[in-house]
Amino acid sequence: MTVGGIISALIVGLIIGALGRLVVPGKQSIPIWLTIVIGIVAALIGTFIANALGVGDTSGIDWIEVLIQVVIAAAGVAVAAGAYGRRQVR
Template identity: 75%
Template sequence: MAISGIFSALVIGLIIGALGRLIVPGKQRIPIWLTILIGIVAALIGTFAANALGVGDTRGIDWIELIIQIALAAGGVSLAARMYVRRHL
């Protein structure tokens, strides 16, 4: 993966975290910085997973890669919300 790919994954990660949080039902009591961090990690892992599956390098918008990233972010937000609430009660 080139530097431009990593940079774009980080920028997209900011958006991915917000979309992942919107997908998870209910109110998540986690800070915004944690949501952004989850989005960045989900974007990077999703990019590597899409490339491993052979669907990450297409022309135009990689819809399958975006779906993988958003699903990972939603799972990460859900997990973090459960863990963060238990820890900060």
């Protein structure tokens, strides 16, 4: 992976993580670095699922792939916020 690929993965991860965070209701008290990591993982898993379903490579913007990635990121943010929040209360 090139430096450009790493930078673009960070940017996509930030965007997908932020969108996932916006979808989850309430306040999430997780750090931004965790949101980015969740976004990167969600983007990779979402791309794999979209390709498996045959909707990963379409002409134009792959809206179904983005939707899958955001849903996975939202689930990841919700789980992380719950686990991180419980850890902070102690």
